[in-house]
Structure formats: structure tokens, C-alpha cells
Amino acid sequence: MTIFKLFLLFSFLSFSFSEETPNHHAFPRPLILEYAELEEEEVSLRCRSWRFAGEANNLSPWKTVPKECAEHVKEYMNGKGYVYDLEIANKEAGEFAKSVKLKEDGLDAWVFDIDETLLSNLPYYAAHGYGFEVFDHAKFDDWVEKGVTPAIEASLKLYEDILNLGYKVILLTGRSESHRAVTVDNLINAGFRDWHQLILRSSDDKGKLAVIYKSEKRSEMEKEGFRILGNSGDQWSDLLGSSVSVRSFKLPNPMYFIA
């Protein structure tokens, strides 16, 4: 693969190349090994920028991980980068949670999303290209019904801290009501306990954008008197919209996008 081809590959990511971009005429030939290293570094940097852009909510809706970044996302998800990103997001959430003086009326709430927030579907996505394959609803439903999705350790620790501080925990997930029983079992087996409410998509919520569905549900919480202080989710559609929390915490997820 030449540097030139790499330029083409990344036309989807980049619309103007700085003068710093290596020009292959500037290198003596045939330094094949050096080319390969340069290319690998370029791919890594461009894909990291793509991932960054996602975490900063700069990307338009996307259906699959860009082909050029499939390997990068796989490595990230299986490496320390993902673990450390989960840790710092949850640590910041925990520090904020501790910093708030709760009222004693039991109405201070923390909202958690479930998939890729409390539970990790990494085993499923590892078998399906880490987001490079188009999402298959039926296959994913089969996986959910197994009820074996493991906890995200850093999120489980935050969850315990939040409970112990006296927050009411409300779980708000895009999973359908039909998965309620297996979701409850899965959460308990993964170590989660004592949530105040578990909200799943009812038949009325079918077809709604996640950001609308979740905003509506948060609005209902507020009508019940809850003060939503924190909200943890791996999608911006978990966190934005209306009735948003005082602080929200975006957990990393470069594998899929939910609007």
C-alpha cells in the first residue's frame, strides 16, 4: 500500500492535508519498512481522530466503523486504552457524586444506561467485527436473551458508590420490555442491585429516536419529583435532549452509534 493510496483511503476522514503530511518523494527509496511504519502511524492517528470526534459528539450518525479503522477499534477495545477511558469517566462521575450534598427526601437520582455503560457486550461485538459489521438486530437479541453480558468493572464500582452515597438509581435502557426478565437476571448476576426503577422501551416507545425516548422518560422522572444529578451513558443520545442531568458522563464506545 503506498502513501498515495493511504491518502485516498483517508479522504473520508480528512479534507485538507497539512504540510506536515509526509510526501513520499521526500524519502529515499525503497525504504519499504519505513513506509509501512509511517502508514501504520498515519492510520493510527487518523483513526484515533475519528474516535475522538465520536467521543466529542462531532460525528454525523454512522452505521459501521470505517473499514480503515476496523483493526484500530479492535485493538483499542481489547487494550488498556478502553479500560483507562472507562476508568477516568467513572472516576470523574464518582468525584462529582461525592461532591454533591444530597437532600434527605430520597429524590436525588442518578440515571444509568445499561449496554456499554453497566454491562459490556464486548464478547458479542468481538464475534461481529467490533462494529465493522452492520448491526444485526435478531442476532443481538439472541445474545441479550442469553443473559450472560458481563459487568464493566469501573462502572460497577461507581454504581456501588452511588448507591452508598444515597442516590436513587434509575436504569434507562433502549432494550425492549420483552427483555425485562433476562435483563434483571443478567444485572443481578453481574453484581448490580437495589435500583429504584428499570425502564425499558414499551410498545409505545417503538420507533422513537433514543434521544426522544430517553428525554421523555427523564421528564417523567422530574415530574415524579426526582432531581437528576448524574447520568452515565455511552451514547450522546443517552445524555442530551431535554430534562438533562446536572452533570453527564460519556463512556467510550467506538463500536456503534445510536441517534
Next chain:
Amino acid sequence: MTIFKLFLLFSFLSFSFSEETPNHHAFPRPLILEYAELEEEEVSLRCRSWRFAGEANNLSPWKTVPKECAEHVKEYMNGKGYVYDLEIANKEAGEFAKSVKLKEDGLDAWVFDIDETLLSNLPYYAAHGYGFEVFDHAKFDDWVEKGVTPAIEASLKLYEDILNLGYKVILLTGRSESHRAVTVDNLINAGFRDWHQLILRSSDDKGKLAVIYKSEKRSEMEKEGFRILGNSGDQWSDLLGSSVSVRSFKLPNPMYFIA
């Protein structure tokens, strides 16, 4: 520096270490070189996570770049990572801008912040530790008054595209009214032109949080009839609050935080 010391250093970043964290007892000794490499990789990963967390709006307000990440931030700001992150954010903004069918009443607006959004104060920060030194208002004012802040190339390209598409450009900056003349000259010399309005902090706005000041100004734009379709800024306080834009674009900035 031992791995153990590294752990201590990063206690501010990490509250739970996964089992993947290298245990120095697991390595044969005295592989000093390998230790050094491992440490460097750890620092790099932890600091990248810190930077990611900032871009995802997960961090509490901070005053300086963490000591351990000073070198990481310097390398990032001077390397391709920063350039590529600027490029992808501006590219996504441009694609969104093009995708909107504008009304022909001249009321479709795009809001731009100035510092670290259109103009780059990197020369100033390079001389002041890339955010590792505590911000010095007087020194920064002196720098601003020189009027030599260069354009961010990818943002200048977006700016031109936005103008050519027919948007009204409104510049909304935290700079004070006292810097108006030099800011206008600086912008023009850097290649920016034809903005509809340049809003700076008046004496009435002194002491307001940026997120409040900017929300108020956007609210005034809406009262004048403008539809704020896009908003580009390097701080979340440029983008959040009320009267927010349809889509906003967070440009990277690991050097400072404005609430």
C-alpha cells in the same frame, strides 16, 4: 522512576487498576529499558485518557494540565494528532453545513468562537508550558494586543465554506471589548472576512461564567430572528447552556478549561 511510582503519579487519574496493569514482579529483572518503555506507554495512555475525558466533557473544571501530562500535551499540540483532530471536527462541520437547505431570508447563522477555534494561541502557550503554567491574564492580554495570532487552517477553510454557503457568521468571544480593534485587525490579517457581527464581553458581562454569557448572547441572536444552525468552539462552555445550535462542533483543546 519505578512502575510503583508511576502508579502513585496516576492516582489522580485512576481509581481502580485493572488486572491488565503490568505488575513489575511479573517481569524478569533488570530489564531497565523495558521498564522505561512500559512506563512511557502507561503515561501516554493515561494522559490520552485524560485528554479524551476532556473532549467528552467528563472532567470537572481544571486549572492546569496535570504535571504528568505536560510533556504529552506538548507533543500532542506540536504533532499531527492536534492537526488531524482539528481537521476532522471542521470537516464534519462542513458536511453538516452543506447538508442544510438554507432559507433565503439571511437568518441562518453559524456561531464561531475565536481563540483556539479560528485563531491559534499556540505560540503563546508554547512559551508558557502548553497549559502547565497557571493562566496569567495580564501576560495573555499583552499577547492578544500584539494582534499576531495565526489562523487555524482547517477552521479558516470551514469559515470560507460557511460564508460561501450563505450562512451569516457571528463571532462570539470571551475577549473583552477593550480588545475589539486589535481583534478585528488580527482576524482580517489571518484571512477572516465578512462576519455579520463580532460580539465581545462588555463591562456588563464581566464576571459571568462563559456558558452564561454565551447563552445570553445566543438568546439575543434568536430574538433577532436568527436560526443558529452550527456552533464551533474549543470549550464546552462555547456550546452548551441555552439557545444551543442544531449541531455543535467541539474543537480539541487540552491546554485550558473555561467554565
